[in-house]
Amino acid sequence: MLLAISILFGCQKDFLDIKSDKKLVVPTNLKDLQSLLDNTERMNILMPYLTEISADDYYVRADRYQSLSSLTMKSAYVWAKDFVYQNNSSSDWDWRYEQVFLANLALEGLDKIERNSNNAKDWNNIKGSALFYRSWAFYQLSQLFCKPYDSTTANTDLGIPLKRESDINEKVFRATVKETYEQMLNDLSEAIDLLPTVSNPKTRPSKAAAHAFLARLHLLMGNYANAAEHAAASITLADKLMNFNDLDATANYPVPQFNDEVIFHSSMLGALILRENRLIVDSVLFDSYQADDLRKKIFFYYDGENRYKGSYDGTRELFTGLASDEVYLILAECYARLGMTGNAIELMTTLLENRYAKGTDLSLGTLNQEQLLYNIIAERRKELVFRGLRWTDLRRLNKETAFKVTLKRELNGVQYELLPNENSYVLPIPPNIIAINGIEQNER
Template sequence: MKKYLKYITIIALGAVVFSCDNYVDIKTEGRLIPEETENYRFLLNNSATLDITYGNVDVASDDISFQNEAQTTALGASDYLRPFVNQYKWANQIYFDGELDYNMNTMYTALYNANIVINEVMQSKEGTEAQKLAIKGEAQVHRAYIFLTLVNVFGKAYDATTAATDLGIVLFTTPTVSGDIKRTSVQNAYDIILSDLNDAVNSGLKPINSGNNVAFPSRASAYALLARTYLYMRNYPKALENAEKALAIQSTLNNLEDFEFSTFPGRRLDRELILSKFNGYSSLTYAPQILSLSNELIDTFDTNDLRYVLFTQPSSTFSSDYTIGRTYSKEGLTGESRNGGPTVPEMMLIKAECLARAGSGEAAMAEINKLRQKRFRASEYTAMTATDNKDALVKVLAERRRELMGSSGFRWFDLKRLNKEPEFAKTITHVFGTESFTLAPNSDRYQMPYAPIYYDYAPNLQQNP
């Protein structure tokens, strides 16, 4: 007997409930089989499912330090925050037996929806070929983002010499919930990511989406994710090419001085945001505990830097028991969680890094200064200079760390890729109470372990060592 599901369209960042005449009936016989092109549009409007990232890995990086005694006591006693503590310790098991990895679950739910569109929209009825192609392109951007994020959480950093054999992630490319669940290679993941994004840039997407539509993929976002992908592959010429294409479409920066005494924009009004991908499972309520910044990071800031002034606060602001350090606090300004989507500053930083690596240190510093000018009061800004190309690269990477701190895994992913270069490889130490934990460059602990519960129905899923 045929069943019907009714979809309520959710537009971007606010739920809009349509009248009964505008509900969408979708046939289901084992999987969703819409017949009309419009139904696939409605499926992609479900941004509550698709506007999501994997945000828990920030605490594993060298940007975070739990240095207040009261803080470690509170974290150690909290069942809700236990996964963050385990990630901070680079533990062999992050989640209890029977406990879900909600970040991974939500991303695979989004993947299921994207796969329905990618596999079926071109055969749908009542739409033009151009409409179908653009809808498919949106879904391909979403799928590429999911695969790129997850392969950097659970797989090894991309290395052209070993990617074909390095374990990656489970790559569902059709809307299925059955079959033998196994991981494929890192190379397989990147092949699909690049294919999806290269299709998407030619699919007829709108050049820019902003405001209530910022969670919908645009052509700028497809180029931006290509730039990020090639950066993680350490293919710097291609990363530069695509960062410049993204910036040719969208290049507006926020001037932080404008917001020193006024409301800071959320994602709908953030002119720097190219595509929203927010971390819905890291409530700002817990940010003062789980986003306590390391002294090493804080010491890299000029105290006149408005990112320091606006986006960090003394830990004592949040608890009288906290007497040490500063905490990432941007979430308190926006009322929203962290965002892992591509931004204009990220593209500028990719462009600057690639220029420095190509021997154009002066051009790299010009790009960095263009960004930094918007991060200081005009009366206090002094241009940054570099002595040579290598010094330019070091300064660009330091600027990247400051600009992207606390933003859904950027630093963790950077550590993974930079460990492939001996001059940037780094040993990290985390202290938790009386315990000390050390992470060596290229350690297996850079690949997050899967939650044990998934082996109940995926016995052939290969675990990270």
Template sequence: MQTISKNITTLLLLSVVFSFGGCKKFLSVTPSTQSVNPVTIKDFQEILNSDSLSRTQFFPLDLMTDDVALTDNQFNTGDNFYRRIYTWDALIWNPAQIDFMYNYSYAKILQMNVILSRIDAAKKDALNTPQTKNLIVSQALTNRAWYYLQLVNTYGAAYDVSTSKTDPGVPLVLTPDAYALPARASVEQVYGSIISDLKKAAANTDMPSKGIDIIHPGKAAVYGLLARTYLYKGDYESASLFADSALTQESRLLDLTQNPYMPNQLQDLNTNPEVLLGRISSDEGFFKTYSNTFVIGGSLLDSLGGFSTADKRFSNRFSTSRFSPGVYKQNQLNAQTMVFDNSVAVPEIMLIKAECLARKGDFSAAGDLLDKLRSSRIINYSPSGRTYTADNILSYVIGERRRELCFHGGLRLFDLKRFNKGTPFRQSILRTSYSGTNYAELLPGSVLYLLPLSAYVLAANPNILQNPR
């Protein structure tokens, strides 16, 4: 009787998960049938063909950083979720509010767990070949790893070899168990699972360099994620090796000086050769709350060169009109939705490699990578105005990471957290009115860098401990 009850509960849970966010046709692949009981290779392929895997909602993490500013009018609109997360309030979530980042991520993880737990028992048919099964497994592992890397860096502390064995991470759910109420695994355990998944995926000889499109990962994406993961661990030797492996598979750059690239939808990523694994993040609530988009943070604007900069990373993203300078551009398909490219892509991998080179003192090779990237971003860029040395190269690399990876689904926040671990890049973030009044400050190493779990999550699983505030 208990087994029957458990099976019924599992099917009900899956019916919710496979309808979560909907499924749409992406390019030439067949979308999910939304089967609540996938049992065939085709079923598993269709789950992976759903573009919902590549649609994310991590803009709130960028709102916690110094890349974003609220105008005085926006700040004075009144109490709301966006203002609370912008000022790192003790209470961010309303009592009944669902944390869409947490819930959506675990819904996608559950889908991948279903694939991984059932594929060995898939029905025998023409599609059920070792090569096809291996590819499905590798893609499911890669997607699961991506979501866990986002989660552990959102709710957990930055990786620290001296504390990560005990630092709370996130629940580590690797099977589709409807009754499981796991406590938070340690940061070390979550990273171990991520690396294990990615290395299993990379070991698949049937996995191509790049997938059939940007929502299907290939080896370049797997190696790129391994490079990102090891960078966050502070294992720069491994990060460098996997960055090399990724760039061997794909190293093309899109010349922004000749292309006003600004994706409005997921399909737009498919035109960009840099993209290794497509991720598009959208946010509708901000515009509905403020009737406008946000303003670029002052220090990021300065880093990009000001309003008259030749850096296309500014003008492609932000308005340069005299009436709304520095305001994030509205989406051309839906003016009330902000869209952000959160993809794993070649520029990030180049910057990972450059950081690893800089940290071991190879300033010449690191500088060459920076100049190559900047030549594709800045009109008439000339490296002659820069002199790279062993003493300054890391600062140059960190600055370039900020310019290239702003509004990238939390990567700036994750960088700030790791820089707070006793490095010269520790900093405070001030929230200041246009008149100069300071109304919030985030100090280096503050517990407020950790996003709190929502009351909804805590009520659903009493074994989860809240982050300190």
């Protein structure tokens, strides 16, 4: 059994009850299957928080750290070699495999429903959505529990269990990193032809979202031409950018939920250590915003310390979905890496004109290819702050000498460091999963 907690937690009881013979009541019509995927608690929110806790865009005071009751959060914050999971389990693991379960259940339900001219639109949307959601869950897991993609070792590096059936008693094993990414790419490639161009509500997947997600995955794999192709396709379908000159910087949460830039909505499980009154924005990051950069007041506020308030969730919860600003940055980075500097400058100018005060001289045209790439990477950190992406970027960029970073924290005079490419960039599999399945543990 893959999960150590009830796989049915949070599912809708009208068609997911347990019969007296212990067999699952499987949804049998398209309406029920769509309802299964509209379980936003599992499909869109409560996304993993350990990546953000481990990243370097913030720090907490020692007393705040000591007051945490969660041993998991404490371990993630200091990149502990002897990582401790509260109760030997992890919601970041369990809930994502619940998402995989629900997606697989929907796909299996579709196999029993004939697609015809009357139901084709709904049938296609359900299948495309289920494939997208399964890939989304695999992605979240891969950024925590397996090494970053490296073309020279991906065929032997340990990935995650790739559940493609809803049978929770199925014997599982760890695929390779290569197989893990191939599964995500295959699911998304199939989903694109099935999904609507854009979605309403934005908690549902779309073609624009699938292209954006594929662009992100190819960027992580270093496939810059493919990433550019999918990023361009996503922008063609969903290219809107908010003009930050029009936002109210004095609002508690200036960025609206489901705003024009959001392509696919997803948010992070609330973690006490990441609450806005606890986290303190890294001073180097905060100082990197220029005075006329509107993000400095849209994203942050000061109450004696610099705090974060700029979530695209429109609340204190952290946005982890897909948005057009990220896609612009992906395309610009790929263009810069491919030597298409003019195209990259055009994209960055468009994005930054919507982020800086009107009339600001951006002067990007004077940058050479190397300088432009540095600029884009720097802007990526400033734009996508607290979206669950910094940890992923550290993992991929640490493979390049020019972008390697050593992370440092201090608590009560004790120094903690995380060196580039260290094993601690991969979290251990929760002990209860190892005990149940016997799969191989990650090295720390």
